[in-house]
Every structure is written in structure tokens, then in C-alpha cells.
Amino acid sequence: MRTNDLIAITADDDEFFRSALNTILTKQLGFSDVIETGSYDEALEQLAAHTDIALGLFDLKMPGMDSAGSLRTVREHFPGTRVAVVSSSKDRKDVLTGLDAGVHGYVPKDLSIVELSRALRMIMEGWVYVPPSITDISSDEDDPSGIWSERPARSVNEAVASLTPRQRQVLMLLVKGNSNKEIARALKLGEGTIKVHMAALYKNLGVNSRAEAAAIGARFL
CATH class of the missing domain: 3.40.50.2300 (Response regulator)
Known part of the structure; x- marks a missing residue:
């Protein structure tokens, strides 16, 4: 830079x-x-x-x-x-x-x-x-909006560690602000395939949006 x-x-x-x-x-x-x-x-x-x-x-x-x-x-x-x-x-x-x-x-x-x-x-x-x-969510009082209420019981570290190498690549590019089209181009995959990986990411991390996934990736990758 x-x-x-x-x-x-x-x-x-x-x-x-x-x-x-x-x-x-x-x-x-x-x-x-x-x-x-x-x-x-x-x-x-x-x-x-x-x-x-x-x-x-x-x-x-x-x-x-x-x-x-x-x-x-x-x-x-x-x-x-x-x-x-x-x-x-x-x-x-x-x-x-x-x-x-x-x-x-x-x-x-x-x-x-x-x-x-x-x-x-x-x-x-x-x-x-x-x-x-x-x-760092310790209780429901820390999450009054309910944004993180669907998180899995396991720790965030364990959730990130459980991702496949491809899912980690997708998450890394998501953290860098890339769109699905840009991620697909970078990994030489179809956009449909990226959408499948994104859905798997959401499920494994216990989130419902790109913003939440990016927040976790930015902190733990």
C-alpha cells in the first residue's frame, strides 16, 4: 500500500x-x-x-x-x-x-x-x-435486537474452524468486500456455486446475512 x-x-x-x-x-x-x-x-x-x-x-x-x-x-x-x-x-x-x-x-x-x-x-x-x-455475546441482554439469536451453541472459533477450505476462501473474499460475482471470478466458479457456499457459511456460522458473516470473518480469520 x-x-x-x-x-x-x-x-x-x-x-x-x-x-x-x-x-x-x-x-x-x-x-x-x-x-x-x-x-x-x-x-x-x-x-x-x-x-x-x-x-x-x-x-x-x-x-x-x-x-x-x-x-x-x-x-x-x-x-x-x-x-x-x-x-x-x-x-x-x-x-x-x-x-x-x-x-x-x-x-x-x-x-x-x-x-x-x-x-x-x-x-x-x-x-x-x-x-x-x-x-462477544454473553447473554440475551447483550443482544436486544435479536440479530445474533440464531447463533449455534458451539463457540465462534469452533464454527470458523469447521469451515471447509473452500468456505474459508469464500469468507475471506467476503470480508474483503467482494460481491458474489467477484468471488466467483476470483475462484473461477459459477455464481450459483458461490450462492451454495454462502448458504453453507450462513448455516455453519449461525448467521442470516452477509454483514454478520463478514463481522465474524473479520474478527476470526
């Missing part, structure tokens, strides 16, 4: 945190420039004006941002930009909503500088980053 000629954009109404991200991106990750914005609409305007933005970091609680689902618009209109949420919220529903919208990562604001740098580097290298807590 070469970042010394790349541009990032941050969208957060907390000026102090924007400044901190700017320092991390330029000093730790080597970005040449960081465009700072304080609202969702301002970020969209800047993305439209600059076609070479490689990374966009969005807070969830700022003017114009309804939810993590709002970032689906960013992903659809600016496919060349890696998009991540950087938020103080650790709510699993927010994380999964963001992943379902197609974001490339969900980064908690309370990470250390080293951890935050590592998370952003992973995102730029093509991986999807999620906080480790996304797979």
Missing part, C-alpha cells in the same frame, strides 16, 4: 477529534492530505469535488447523518473510496447496519493511537475491520 500520494476525508463535528485523525493519517499512515468536514452533506460535496479520495472516515453523530445506513449512498456513488465508520458507539446494531451498507470498517473512537492506526491500515490494505466486541 502506497499512501504518500493519497488523500483522505474525515467527517466529524468534533474538531479536536478531526485534528487527531489528521495527525494519525498523515504522520502514521503517510497520507499526503486530509480534507476535514463537519457534516455528512459537507463530506458528500467534497467527495463529489475530489475524485481521488482514497479513504473516508465518518462519525455517526453529526449533522446530516441519520445512521450507519446513510453510508450506502457514499459506497454507491464513490466506489473507489474506502469508507469506514469511526464512532463512539459500540452498539452491534450500528456495526451490522454499517457493514450491511457496505462500509469497509467500523472503528471505535476509544482505541489507542496504535490500535487505531492498525485498524485504518487494515482497511486500506483491503480488509474489513470490526471491533472484537462484535462477537
Whole structure:
């Protein structure tokens, strides 16, 4: 990954945190420039004006941002930009909503500088980053939305370990944000075959969506 000629954009109404991200991106990750914005609409305007933005970091609680689902618009209109949420919220529903919208990562604001740098580097290298807590379910009270209620009794580690080599390949590409068509092309298989492998993944991992499967894969692969 070469970042010394790349541009990032941050969208957060907390000026102090924007400044901190700017320092991390330029000093730790080597970005040449960081465009700072304080609202969702301002970020969209800047993305439209600059076609070479490689990374966009969005807070969830700022003017114009309804939810993590709002970032689906960013992903659809600016496919060349890696998009991540950087938020103080650790709510699993927010994380999964963001992943379902197609974001490339969900980064908690309370990470250390080293951890935050590592998370952003992973995102730029093509991986999807999620906080480790996304797979730590200890009781029904931790899962009020019921999103994870269909999980198998065995541990997540055991579920991932039980996948076939092909299923692991599919999951790895899913974590990297590839569509079924892209996965099929990469593995030289038909899309119908990929759909079969996806169904097996969902069953083995005890999930019901690509976002949930990607969350587990990003944490345990």
C-alpha cells in the first residue's frame, strides 16, 4: 500500500477529534492530505469535488447523518473510496447496519493511537475491520435486537474452524468486500456455486446475512 500520494476525508463535528485523525493519517499512515468536514452533506460535496479520495472516515453523530445506513449512498456513488465508520458507539446494531451498507470498517473512537492506526491500515490494505466486541455475546441482554439469536451453541472459533477450505476462501473474499460475482471470478466458479457456499457459511456460522458473516470473518480469520 502506497499512501504518500493519497488523500483522505474525515467527517466529524468534533474538531479536536478531526485534528487527531489528521495527525494519525498523515504522520502514521503517510497520507499526503486530509480534507476535514463537519457534516455528512459537507463530506458528500467534497467527495463529489475530489475524485481521488482514497479513504473516508465518518462519525455517526453529526449533522446530516441519520445512521450507519446513510453510508450506502457514499459506497454507491464513490466506489473507489474506502469508507469506514469511526464512532463512539459500540452498539452491534450500528456495526451490522454499517457493514450491511457496505462500509469497509467500523472503528471505535476509544482505541489507542496504535490500535487505531492498525485498524485504518487494515482497511486500506483491503480488509474489513470490526471491533472484537462484535462477537462477544454473553447473554440475551447483550443482544436486544435479536440479530445474533440464531447463533449455534458451539463457540465462534469452533464454527470458523469447521469451515471447509473452500468456505474459508469464500469468507475471506467476503470480508474483503467482494460481491458474489467477484468471488466467483476470483475462484473461477459459477455464481450459483458461490450462492451454495454462502448458504453453507450462513448455516455453519449461525448467521442470516452477509454483514454478520463478514463481522465474524473479520474478527476470526
